[in-house]
Amino acid sequence: MKYWLMKCEPSVYSIDDLERDGATQWEGVRNYQARNIMRDDMRVGDPVLFYHSNADPSGVAGVGRICREGYPDHFAWNRKSRYFDERSTPEKPVWMMVDVEFVEKFPRIVALAELKQDAALKDMMVVQKGSRLSVQPVTGAQFKHVLRMV
DNA sequence: GCCAACGTTGGC
C-alpha cells in the first residue's frame, strides 16, 4: 500500500465537502507528473492526506482513501467545464482522475508551518521550497507521523 | 495582492 497527499483549495472543495459527499471525483488535475501518479500508481485503498492549499492556514485537514483507480477525466471533453482541454478526446484522453472517499476530518488543521518545524518530516515533499505538485507521494512513516500531530 | 518557483509553449 502506498500513501499520498492531495491538495485542494478549500474554496473550491474542502474536507467538509468530502465529508458531505462521501466520495468525489478528483477532476481538473492538469499536470503530467500528477496525472501519471493517478494513472499508474494509485490503488484502491491507498490512504490520502487531504491538504488545504491557499487557505488560512494551509495544511492537512483530514484523511481520504482512493476508491476508484485512474480513469479518463471527462471534464476535459466538456466545452463548458473550466477544465476543458481541446487536446483530450474520449478516443485519446489526455488527463486522468481518481475517486477519493472520505475517511476522517481532523478536529483541527495540521498547518504547513507545523509540518515544516517537525524534523521527522524534513524530507516530506510538501514542505520543500517551491513544491507545487498537487498529487504527491508520502511515506508510511510520514503519513503516520502527521496523524499523531493532530 | 505580491511574487518566487515552477511548468509549458513556441520561436528560432
Place this chain on the structure above:
DNA sequence: GCCAACGTTGGC
C-alpha cells in the same frame, strides 16, 4: 534542443 516569455501555483 535551447531558452525567453508566459501562465499558474500557492505561501505569505
